[in-house]
Amino acid sequence: MRRPLRQMIVLLGLGCLLAAAPAAPAARAENLIAALSADRVNIESNFTGTRIVVFGEIARDALTVARPEPYDLAVVVSGPEQVVTTRRKGRFMGIWVNRDSETFERVPSFLAVHTTRAPHEMASRTVLERHRIGLRNLNLPIAIASDVPIGDRDNFREAFLRLRVQNGLYQEQTDSIEFLSDSLFRTSVSLPANVPVGEYTVSTYLLRGGALLAQAEQPLTIAKSGFEQFTYRLAYEYSALYGLLAVALAIFTGWLAGVIFRRD
Amino acid sequence: MQIYLPIAELPVNMFMLFGMGGAVGFLSGLFGIGGGFLLTPLLIFSGIPPAVSVATVTTQVVASSASGVVAYWRRKMIDFKLAGMLLVGGVIGSAIGVWLFDLLRTLGQLDLVISLSYVTFLSAIGGLMLFESLRSMARRRSGVRVAARQPGRHNWVHGLPFKMRFRQSRLYVSVIPIIFLGGVIGFLGSILGIGGGFMMVPALIYLLRVPTNIVIGTSLLQILFTMAAATFLHAMSTQSVDIVLALALMIGGVIGAQFGARMGQKLRGDQLRLLLALLVLSVGVRFAVNLVLQPDELFSVSAAIAEVRR
Numbered sequence: 001m002r003r004p005l006r007q008m009i010v011l012l013g014l015g016c017l018l019a020a021a022p023a024a025p026a027a028r029a030e031n032l033i034a035a036l037s038a039d040r041v042n043i044e045s046n047f048t049g050t051r052i053v054v055f056g057e058i059a060r061d062a063l064t065v066a067r068p069e070p071y072d073l074a075v076v077v078s079g080p081e082q083v084v085t086t087r088r089k090g091r092f093m094g095i096w097v098n099r100d101s102e103t104f105e106r107v108p109s110f111l112a113v114h115t116t117r118a119p120h121e122m123a124s125r126t127v128l129e130r131h132r133i134g135l136r137n138l139n140l141p142i143a144i145a146s147d148v149p150i151g152d153r154d155n156f157r158e159a160f161l162r163l164r165v166q167n168g169l170y171q172e173q174t175d176s177i178e179f180l181s182d183s184l185f186r187t188s189v190s191l192p193a194n195v196p197v198g199e200y201t202v203s204t205y206l207l208r209g210g211a212l213l214a215q216a217e218q219p220l221t222i223a224k225s226g227f228e229q230f231t232y233r234l235a236y237e238y239s240a241l242y243g244l245l246a247v248a249l250a251i252f253t254g255w256l257a258g259v260i261f262r263r264d
Numbered sequence: 265m266q267i268y269l270p271i272a273e274l275p276v277n278m279f280m281l282f283g284m285g286g287a288v289g290f291l292s293g294l295f296g297i298g299g300g301f302l303l304t305p306l307l308i309f310s311g312i313p314p315a316v317s318v319a320t321v322t323t324q325v326v327a328s329s330a331s332g333v334v335a336y337w338r339r340k341m342i343d344f345k346l347a348g349m350l351l352v353g354g355v356i357g358s359a360i361g362v363w364l365f366d367l368l369r370t371l372g373q374l375d376l377v378i379s380l381s382y383v384t385f386l387s388a389i390g391g392l393m394l395f396e397s398l399r400s401m402a403r404r405r406s407g408v409r410v411a412a413r414q415p416g417r418h419n420w421v422h423g424l425p426f427k428m429r430f431r432q433s434r435l436y437v438s439v440i441p442i443i444f445l446g447g448v449i450g451f452l453g454s455i456l457g458i459g460g461g462f463m464m465v466p467a468l469i470y471l472l473r474v475p476t477n478i479v480i481g482t483s484l485l486q487i488l489f490t491m492a493a494a495t496f497l498h499a500m501s502t503q504s505v506d507i508v509l510a511l512a513l514m515i516g517g518v519i520g521a522q523f524g525a526r527m528g529q530k531l532r533g534d535q536l537r538l539l540l541a542l543l544v545l546s547v548g549v550r551f552a553v554n555l556v557l558q559p560d561e562l563f564s565v566s567a568a569i570a571e572v573r574r
Binding site for chain 2: 043044045046047048083084085086087089090091094095096097098101109156159160163164193194196197224227228229231232235236240242243244245246247249250251253255258259261262
């Protein structure tokens with residue numbers, strides 16, 4: 001009930017923006033307007049992943065300079081940043097143990113990149129890296145104290161990206177942005193079941209001929225709600241109470257079973 | 265039916281959890297063990313993070329031992345004083361265990377220590393039980409009567425100082441081995457998420473010569489308290505107890521245990537011990553194989569433990 005309502009509000013807002021656009025004084029460059037199907041994703045007990053739709057419009061007016069190249073779009077959904085350690089197992093006295101590790105600082109916990117074509121065809125590496133367009137262009141700053149030799153670091157980088165892609169937290173899809181008309185576009189980003197909670201940013205970039213013409217940014221909140229949020233907060237903020245509750249629940253269940261299945 | 269686990273932060277199939285809890289509960293009822301040493305690996309192999317598996321199984325063990333304690337209490341087969349002394353050691357052991365657990369997790373070696381300890385303990389205990397049960401089966405076949413408890417005989421344990429009298433168990437022994445035994449089991453319990461019943465029961469019988477009918481109830485009571493302490497400590501320091509996961513496992517477990525206990529009464533003691541030995545050994549071997557064979561994926565990624573998120 002709430003979600004369609006919110007969508008309508010977003011659409012209405014979009015309409016207002018569109019109506020307001022021509023009134024802007026003599027715009028020469030393109031304007032980019034984008035919106036999300038929902039600005040909040042609630043994780044409840046039946047959560048198994050969901051999708052959000054990012055849609056928008058490339059707004060032009062009569063004064064916009066005509067350009068020969070096609071438009072390129074990139075939608076980048078990035079999750080809260082975290083410190084991540086990538087470890088590699090090695091053989092040690094006959095068994096496989098974690099030996100080398102590399103810690104990356106400030107990497108997004110979730111990253112979905114949707115583009116109209118392969119990122120490297122769209123712009124120079126500098127532009128792509130600045131805006132995290134494409135997994136290959138993701139900066140992975142290494143913690144200062146790293147004992148991995150320079151020549152070996154790429155292996156950790158590669159492994160990190162591969163594992164993140166494997167568990168669905170990093171995605172890259174080219175050709176996934178759909179044009180509904182010359183200027184209206186839409187893409188659907190899937191959020192897997194293991195999506196981390198937190199404040200997300202959805203950035204939309206409009207490029208042409210390697211130049212960034214416009215960008216738009218929307219916040220997206222992914223949060224546990226109801227019982228899930230309550231339990232999580234209890235566990236982290238009132239750990240002692242949570243521990244006691246867990247013990248009480250266990251003793252009660254055990255006692256109840258002992259009474260129900262009493263045989264003498 | 266998928267259910268989202270709030271602490272493990274992933275959805276799992278609820279019927280799979282009931283099934284695992286039930287199967288392990290059945291075995292625990294059959295053999296009179298907590299079953300933690302089977303449940304923790306099962307959870308780890310099915311994709312639940314090791315830290316959450318271990319901490320949550322301690323909670324499940326509280327439930328399964330509580331239901332056993334109720335039954336033994338009613339029959340007055342618990343030595344409270346002995347359980348109290350074991351508990352003193354148990355709480356100390358658990359605290360050290362949880363501290364080490366946290367440290368190993370930050371060092372990234374927790375999984376290794378869990379695997380290595382499983383291999384060592386399960387192989388050693390499984391091997392001993394296998395040997396013992398085969399010997400007693402052979403004896404029974406050849407018709408030799410096995411002497412039960414020999415109250416007059418003492419071993420080195422009985423020479424230690426700080427002696428204390430345990431009326432219910434008809435014992436007069438030093439408290440040092442009792443506290444030490446409780447400590448070791450509490451330590452292992454919090455590191456491995458096991459109750460340690462399968463170690464406690466033989467130790468009490470063979471080392472301290474506690475009468476067999478008192479052993480199980482007393483050991484269950486001690487495990488109940490030690491694991492309750494471990495649950496609490498895990499909740500405090502690692503925040504990895506998943507109450508939803510624990511509840512699903514408990515429900516499956518307590519039901520399975522009832523069927524297991526009924527089945528157990530139809531089998532002979534040495535047959536039961538032989539089966540249990542094979543089970544314990546196979547879990548140990550499974551861990552050993554994982555350690556020795558080259559894994560398909562050498563790399564692993566772990567995010568720093570998140571701060572409080574709202």
